[in-house]
Amino acid sequence: MGREKEKEKLSEKALNLLRSRLSDPNFIFRPLSDSPDSNYSKLKFIISTSVTEACNNSILLLGPRGSGKVAVLELVLSDLLQQYPEAISVIRLNGLLHSDDNCALKEIARQLCMEHQLLFSKVASFDDNSQFMIAMLRECGLAHKTIIFVLDEFDFFAQGKQRLLYSLLDAMQSVNSQAVVIGVSCRLDVDQLLEKRVRSRFSHRKLLFLSPSKEDTERFIEHILSLPMDSSLPHNYAAEFNGRLKKLLSDERFKELIDTYLSFNFTIGHLVRFLFQAVSYMDLSAGFLSLGNFKTALSSNQRQPKLECIRDCSVLELYMMVCMKRLEVKEQASYNFYSVMTEYKSIHDSFQTSDYYAANVCLRAFEHLLQCQLISFIDNKGHNQSVEFRPVKLLISSAELHQGLKSYQQCPAILLKLMDR
Secondary structure: OHHHHHHHHHHHHHHHHHHHHHOOHHHHHHHHHHOOOOHHHHHHHHHHHHHHHOOOEEEEEEOOOOOOHHHHHHHHHHHHHHHOOOOEEEEEEEHHHHOOHHHHHHHHHHHHHHHOOOOOOOOOOHHHHHHHHHHHHHHHHHOOOEEEEEEEOHHHHOOOOOHHHHHHHHHOOOOOOOEEEEEEEOOOOHHHHOOHHHHOOOOOEEEEOOOOOHHHHHHHHHHHHOOOOOOOOOHHHHHHHHHHHHHHHOOHHHHHHHHHHHOOOOOHHHHHHHHHHHHHOOOOOOOOOOHHHHHHHHHHHOOOHHHHHHHOOOHHHHHHHHHHHHHHHOOOOOEOHHHHHHHHHHHHHHHOOOOOOOHHHHHHHHHHHHHOOOEEEOOOOOOOOOHHHOOEEEOOOHHHHHHHHHOOOOOOHHHHHHHHO
């Protein structure tokens, strides 16, 4: 009985260690620093070059939520602040909080005052704060200090008159200033939202954060879940734990299970949440991770609200979503109701399907997809336009749509055939 309790305590200690790792973005993304081709290495090179060579730069970090944009950026900044503690100052803004130009410049002035122990004026105007920012950029440049502006949710700053972006990028044109602007956004086309005067002052550097490859996924899982051999855990236990983990990672059933999960949840963030669940199901009496832990975690993630919405759709609505997916495959940047109808007609003409409906019926189906949030408008512009003219985007992945079609009892065979192409 005493041995069992001791083993459970050991297992609980290992479990807490794994949970702490999964909650630490710096630990999760640290392996990226080994590769010279990683976004970590590229971003660090750009910023460190700006610091050491006293030049200005601007860059966009683009990718879906959970892809590691902010985590990698924080890792780079943490390393550079250690390397150049007196030569870097970081100003952080978020488009959800500071998209108003007056609010954003006031926040920049506040953070600059805090950083340099100056008195901050709450009643300063936009022009006053703008002049203060320009003066601080000049002073920091003369002192060989780089100001790094991190603009999270960058697309919100790219709306409206864009006075903040213009003021900031225009101030960086001076030879005396020394700054880096880093925009972080989920929108891959965010640079197209910039006004001409802003775009002409932007460096047009982009780093794309894509879904991990199979090799990267396996490396991430092993890195996160392997127990350290130099910890307070017994050496024999850690060695056996890691040996069983390697055997599990090479199991074809495990690889298939991970592929199934990542086909719907394809970012590092999703993978980390999945591993957190799997680790939580670890049997403390056994003390090791098993395939069953990951199966249980997968089954708890199987309920997909979007798939349930697809099952409630009409056949016409399925056709419209397949048409949208085909337009995306054809790399059509944006599409509206009439673009979808053109694709719908081409399918009907090519395959002579019996499922063909009038335009007014199709418009009602299109509006229902908007209500179900299976599609959405690309932006908030064009409120005065009719629904059929406004560009939309599909909110489900190809894998989700394909699975939804397969689980739909009366799905026309032609739709599955079109999705397989």
